[in-house]
Amino acid sequence: MPVCGLSRLISQTIVCVRVTGVDLILVWSEGRAVACERMCPHEQADLSLGHLSGGRLFCPRHAASFDLRNGRISYGWPSRPLRLYPVRIRDDQVWIDADAIRSPAN
Template identity: 60%
Template sequence: MDDEAIGSAWIPVCDLDRLEAETIVRVHVAGLDMLVIWNDGEIVACDRACPHEQADLGLGQVRAGRLYCPRHAVSFDLRDGAITVGWPSPPLRLYPVRVTDERISIEVQQG
């Protein structure tokens, strides 16, 4: 089944060299504020707002495969979005990414 048939689209958001230089790039895609993250050679796309109290995760830090919220001690596993054990919050929403010709795209659902 192709992307249009399931209501999703791949949207280009930034160049790979920019992400490698900045580690966290803030993007606005299909009405959503998102982050693209360079995590030790892996690319991750996620919501920009912390699901705990909506803090701007774009101001956070990436360390050892986790994204740390700038407001709390909470962090999220960049493999699956899981929050630090013991915090009453849903996981961080992650989005599929792909790289084509050094350009990063994020797959998002279309209304």
């Protein structure tokens, strides 16, 4: 399903979306779109208030960071990886596979 215009994502870099009742964020990082869960897997901080640097998303609460290629949390944090979801760009829109959100792989 289409969830956001590509130009809006590029200009805002982090956009909140809701897909099949699940809160996600879209991130524009290093020239590509990434979709991930909105709440930090450590203590549920809102990652839409975080910041991006070097291909990583930094949590606003404790400053752990997540690799946006694979979701891995920075060294030393006892949390699972950030859930990432497949996205596609088509017709200047960012699309998310709703089935992947209903049954996440990680």
